Amino acid sequence: MLKLAGFRWRERDGVRVLVGAQLEAEGFANGFSTRAGGCSPMPQEGALNLAGFNEDDAANIHENRRRFLKLFRGRWRLATCWQVHGADVRVVRGETTGALDTNEKRCDALTTDAPHILVGVQTADCVPVLLGDARSGACAAVHAGWRGTAAEIVPAALARMRAEYGTRAGDVCACIGPAALxxxxxxxxxxxxxxxxxxxxxxxxxxxxxxxxxxxDLQRANRRQLAAAGVEHARIHAAPFCTICRDDLFFSYRRDKKLHGRTGRLLAVVGRNDERGTINAER
Ligand SMILES: [Zn+2]
Structure with missing residues (x-):
């Protein structure tokens, strides 16, 4: 695998994830999934399909999520949402018990400051954006397709982090993931x-x-919105991977629908490693 500025690969048991290096160094577990190492036929056998419960067997998705979560040290609960290509942002509270991945929340971004919760968004061409604020410990996962980007969902997520956790944009590190470029x-x-x-x-x-x-260029659009909201250029990292070009690594809704009539879903996740005050202590 080629060396990447701002990102690193991590692999275990045939499952590979792209990790934002700075976000990780600042106390946030994070990763963008890839397509191999799963048990699902979406779109072909061996796919690590991590969402889309109405298309694939729930058992496949749960097993794929289990394999994916093994890449993250420690115990994590995964929170996802029912994405609707809007600009609503939901808060995931740490005291919530039980399953967080019930898809009950209709929104396109999730934010939390609770440790050991991975907030995640699913994509297959749309732009996933992960945000982390090491000062407050808050993080967010954002799904920004063309509709979400036009609706400025990334600035909406930053505004919600400011309202809930006092996040200042200058403290935020952002990772823009693989997408249709x-x-x-x-x-x-x-x-x-x-x-x-x-x-x-x-x-x-x-x-x-x-x-x-x-x-x-939706990566550029989101980079521009992050910068306009006050995130430093040097703290914005964009993964140089096109989901349509790179059929060896990623699912693509556009490409796979044409080729196979169906596709899998990638997951982009971020979560706070430890209790407030211990961020950065370990790494
Ligand atoms: Zn391309």
């Missing part, structure tokens, strides 16, 4: 018009292709 992600006029109406800099994000179409 500008090399491949062509959109039509309905998307182009939304971005042109909302963002004066939309043309920086759009590369015209054929009539009424353009390739869009």
């Amino acid at each position: 500008h090399c491949c992600y062509e959109v039509g006029s309905e998307v182009i018009e939304v971005f042109r109406a909302r963002f004066p800099y939309a043309d920086e994000l759009l590369t015209p292709t054929r009539e009424g179409h353009a390739r869009i």
